[in-house]
Amino acid sequence: xxxxxxxxxxxxxxxxxxxxxxxxxxxxxxxxxxxxxxxxxxxxxxxxxxxxxxxxxxxxxxxxxxxxxxxxxxxxxxxxxxxxxxxxxxxxxxxxxxxxxxxxxxxxxxxxxxxxx
Amino acid sequence: xxxxxxxxxxxxxxxxxxxxxxxxxxxxxxxxxxxxxxxxxxxxxxxxxxxxxxxxxxxxxxxxxxxxxxxxxxxxxxxxxxxxxxxxxxxxxxxxxxxxxxxxxxxxxxxxxxxx
Numbered sequence: 001x002x003x004x005x006x007x008x009x010x011x012x013x014x015x016x017x018x019x020x021x022x023x024x025x026x027x028x029x030x031x032x033x034x035x036x037x038x039x040x041x042x043x044x045x046x047x048x049x050x051x052x053x054x055x056x057x058x059x060x061x062x063x064x065x066x067x068x069x070x071x072x073x074x075x076x077x078x079x080x081x082x083x084x085x086x087x088x089x090x091x092x093x094x095x096x097x098x099x100x101x102x103x104x105x106x107x108x109x110x111x112x113x114x115x116x117x
Numbered sequence: 118x119x120x121x122x123x124x125x126x127x128x129x130x131x132x133x134x135x136x137x138x139x140x141x142x143x144x145x146x147x148x149x150x151x152x153x154x155x156x157x158x159x160x161x162x163x164x165x166x167x168x169x170x171x172x173x174x175x176x177x178x179x180x181x182x183x184x185x186x187x188x189x190x191x192x193x194x195x196x197x198x199x200x201x202x203x204x205x206x207x208x209x210x211x212x213x214x215x216x217x218x219x220x221x222x223x224x225x226x227x228x229x230x231x232x233x
Contacts, residue, residue, distance in 0.1 A: 034220060043208060043223045044162075091160060095221075106212075106221060108162035 003027060004096050006109030014117055015086060021079045021112045023094030029074040030096035034106075035067075038091040050077050084116045119144045121211050123224035130199045131232050137184075138194045138227050140209030151185065151192045152210040152221070155203075165207070168192065196229075204231045 003026040013019055023033060032051050036044040050056040050071035058064050066088075068080040077096075081088050093111040120143045130136035142151070153165040168176045168185050175183050180200075184193045196203055209224040 038160075041228075043225045046220050046222075049220060093160075093162065095162075105164065111160050 004030075004094065004107045004109040006094050006112055008112060009110060010113045010115075012115045012117065013084065016083055019081045019084055019114060021081075021092055021094070021114075023077045023079070023096065023109050025075045025096045025098070025107070028096075028098040028107075030077070030098060031074065032097045033071055033077040034095040034097075035069060035077075035079050036093045036095065038093060038111075040091075044093060047079075081114065084114070086116045089114055089116045119146070119211050119213065119222050121209050121222050121224035123209050123227050125227045126225070127228045127230065129230040129232055130196075132199055132201060134199055135195060135197045136199055136229065138196075138207055138209075138229070140192045140194070140224060142190050142192060142209070142211050144190070144211065144213070146213050146215065148214040150212045150214065151183075152212070153181070153183070153192075153194045154208045154210055154223070155205045156208065156226075157205040162208075166194065199231050201231050201233065204229060 005024045005026055007022045034049050035047045037047050038044045046059050047062045048056045048058045048069050050069050052071050052074050056069035071077040091111050091113050094109045095106050097106045122141045149170045151168045155163045155165050166176050166178045166181050168183055175185050180197045182195045206226045206228050208226045210221045212221045213219040
């Protein structure tokens with residue numbers, strides 16, 4: 001079946017550094033990708049929607065300059081957390097959809113656990 | 118705006134028994150999709166079952182079935198013959214069907230414990 005690969009699965013870094021998370025669709029072309037954030041024991045909150053070749057659409061309250069999203073190809077989207085601080089520590093999940101005339105399925109990556117010291 | 122509400126933060130069920138997880142939603146759209154996702158401790162998001170709003174028949178997938186009440190905007194999940202591997206966080210989710218970028222909106226989740 002369709003697979004979405006997310007890398008890295010876990011990253012620990014110092015406060016003030018920037019961290020890039022990659023989301024790849026391995027066997028389909030993902031015209032639309034979604035980035036979610038999940039705090040411990042909470043639900044998934046959508047951060048932004050990205051379409052290949054265009055600017056991402058951010059949800060209200062999400063800082064565009066803090067969370068940079070690039071969807072440069074049909075198989076890769078990246079989320080860069082710039083100047084990360086401890087409050088950015090969270091679980092980040094990407095999701096991709098192959099728009100082949102159907103609005104589903106939507107495939108999820110395995111997530112990235114980000115810990116900022 | 119659409120909302121999804123799961124009123125049961127946690128539930129427990131004896132192994133081999135049946136359990137029902139509740140979900141209500143609010144929308145002004147007539148065409149949409151509803152989902153139940155399972156998130157085990159590994160934190161993978163696993164699609165359990167999907168229901169198209171235009172279908173009157175309730176979706177079923179092996180031991181999992183839904184009770185979709187469109188007028189009441191209710192979408193409950195029934196798990197029959199509960200197994201230890203069913204222990205997880207379950208999220209009810211909604212997706213509109215107006216355009217291709219329609220996003221999935223998740224409820225807050227219900228943590229399901231299976232008692233041996």
